[in-house]
Amino acid sequence: MTETSRDIDYAALFDAIPTPVSLLDPALVFVDANQAYLHMTGRTREELVGRSLFEVFPPNSDDPQGDGMESLRASFRRVLETGKPDTMVLLRYDLPVRGGEGGYEERYWSPVNTPLLGEDGSVVLIINRVEDATSYVRDTLAGPSEPTGRGGDLPMVGGKIAESELYARARELYEHNEILRQAHAREHEVALTLQKAMLPVHMPLERRSAAVRYRPAQGSLNVCGDWYDMINLSDDRFAVAVGDVVGRGLEAASVMGQLRSALSAAMRVADGPAQALYGLDLYARSLDGALATTTVKIDIDTHSHTLTYSSAGHLPPMLCHPDQYVELLDQATDVPLAARSRPSHRPQAITSYVPGSVLVLYTDGLVERRDESIDVGLKRLAESLARHRDLHQEEIADNLLEDLGMNSGTADDAALVVIRL
Incomplete structure (x- = not known):
């Protein structure tokens, strides 16, 4: 270890990372979160640490998509079972409005969940990195299109239409990935049976x-x-x-x-x-x-x-x-x-x-x-x-x-x- 590396304050470094990051234990309880994560979610560290992710951010029962929590749970489950990172497609997970007003704020996220392994290879922490894609979904695709350079413009797209199209395509990709994962799991089970039968x-x-x-x-x-x-x-x-x-x-x-x-x-x-x-x-x-x-x-x-x-x-x-x-x-x-x-x-x-x-x-x-x-x-x-x-x-x-x-x-x-x- 060099003299410089010994002088680094890794807690301060974690807090200063511009990308929103939280740390969860295997029970999905918050261990820590950096400033970018706190700013993005509008919560304080005291409101997060020691509480379950789904307790702090309960699912929106009125969400017509209705699958944000289950998709996120499935990702965490894959990380815990495989010990490997899991990158999710665009996910809609609304946040409860703060201040006791009730209701939810529509939000879109791009999450990556990465395991931190202990000496025995088990998952001791999950690094939950997220990017808030709400403004991109809502606003970027809502305005008029730019010329294509091929003799015409792309058609004008309304915000809600673009939002629905983008989300529908992301969900379709996610569903296909789930089918592939299930097929691989079945093949994996067959392989294990073969191994036990043929390799004493x-x-x-x-x-x-x-x-x-x-x-x-x-x-x-x-x-x-x-x-x-x-x-x-x-x-x-x-x-x-x-x-x-x-x-x-x-x-x-x-x-x-x-x-x-x-x-x-x-x-x-x-x-x-x-x-x-x-x-x-x-x-x-x-x-x-x-x-x-x-x-x-x-x-x-x-x-x-x-x-x-x-x-x-x-x-x-x-x-x-x-x-x-x-x-x-x-x-x-x-x-x-x-x-x-x-x-x-x-x-x-x-x-x-x-x-x-x-x-x-x-x-x-x-x-x-x-x-x-x-x-x-x-x-x-x-x-x-x-x-x-x-x-x-x-x-x-x-x-x-x-x-x-x-x-x-x-x-x-x-x-x-x-x-x-």
């Missing part, structure tokens, strides 16, 4: 020290095309796989679910990872949307302390040895699923490990960034893995996500599996 939160394995994490892309549905799976093969052997379908949304999620189920079945009957991926490649050719899917499968033998693996175009898993050396498992990498004109057998490699090593499988969303080479992300992951390798697998997973910036949101979804061998 805990690996259903006994005596296996594994931690899994899934992070959806920022601003997308809560399930995309990444998947992970782990199954027991025998008392001394188990298999793990991760994969990534091209695309996002429900279509990618559907393809992901089918491929994950097919590979899960193949892992149980195939003689090794290469054969399992060969069978999955055959299946992917008959599945729309599966082209260019990447996946990697590893068989882990805890008796012989060996890893047998095969990759279909996927980023190499990382094996961190007890001496902190990080080995890339990249000796059996082939093209993505259905990428060749004809199916062909897949390569397979084997490497040994020392008990206490840590194996990490992941999808590209963990390491890829648009503004840097993929090698930078791989190096960052390897360094983080080596640094945290002595921790419990759950702590390793959390630290990897933190070090690679996944907790602040990314443009792609990511799956991560951490196994203590």
